[in-house]
Amino acid sequence: MTKIELVIGNKNYSSWSLRGWLALRMSGAQFDEILVPLDRPETRAAIAAHSPTGLVPLLKCGDEVVWDSLAIAEWSAERYPEAGLWPSNPAARAVARSVCAEMHSGFSALRGEFPMSIRREEQGRAFSSETQKDIERICELWTFCREKFGQDGPFLFGSASIADAFFAPVVSRFRTYRVQLEGPTKDYAQTILEWPLFQEWIAVAHEEPFKIGKYEE
Numbered sequence: 001m002t003k004i005e006l007v008i009g010n011k012n013y014s015s016w017s018l019r020g021w022l023a024l025r026m027s028g029a030q031f032d033e034i035l036v037p038l039d040r041p042e043t044r045a046a047i048a049a050h051s052p053t054g055l056v057p058l059l060k061c062g063d064e065v066v067w068d069s070l071a072i073a074e075w076s077a078e079r080y081p082e083a084g085l086w087p088s089n090p091a092a093r094a095v096a097r098s099v100c101a102e103m104h105s106g107f108s109a110l111r112g113e114f115p116m117s118i119r120r121e122e123q124g125r126a127f128s129s130e131t132q133k134d135i136e137r138i139c140e141l142w143t144f145c146r147e148k149f150g151q152d153g154p155f156l157f158g159s160a161s162i163a164d165a166f167f168a169p170v171v172s173r174f175r176t177y178r179v180q181l182e183g184p185t186k187d188y189a190q191t192i193l194e195w196p197l198f199q200e201w202i203a204v205a206h207e208e209p210f211k212i213g214k215y216e217e
């Protein structure tokens, strides 16, 4: 079996790495992790040794190289179809792909103002109206998916899918910055925080020695 490697950044900070890692873990693939600590003098060269974009995550399998979290998620779904990483119902699958695409290309105010730092505990802080809009849209999406497609389990489309991998870092940000959630969005966030795969990532994030000052202020 060809060896699979996933190049990722710090587990505490690298939200895109978390998405790719969750998708690959959900697939059941056996893989090795190569963790490159971010924001250090040697980071750029260390990532460039693997990645044509200078970004993580990146997957290597033999001579295949797959960069970008969404492409890694699609690769995982295609190679491990039995894992059901996308919902089996075509209508649900189309929505799942849409919400992942929306996450992948949007919510820049939220991502900029609320950097992911899994270990961090804030008392709550003021944020811009753009971030407020992002929060409202995310809550609308979660509520819609849960109501329309979530009958068979606690995740967005019932059982865990790539869509949950894409929103797990948002749940972590909502926890850190104490964004108040209610009803189905609160329940969904709790599901993600208790998701065993995410718990595994969180445990390592707590043990990591690396700190990036700008994400701790």
Ligand SMILES: N[C@@H](CCC(=O)N[C@@H](CS)C(=O)NCC(=O)O)C(=O)O
Residues within 6 Å of the ligand: 009, 013, 014, 015, 016, 017, 038, 039, 043, 044, 054, 055, 056, 057, 067, 068, 069, 070, 104
């Ligand atoms: N669109 C890319 C974004 C990847 C990205 O921005 N990764 C960040 C870490 S989360 C990175 O590699 N930054 C390089 C650095 O900090 O040196 C994806 O979905 O994978």
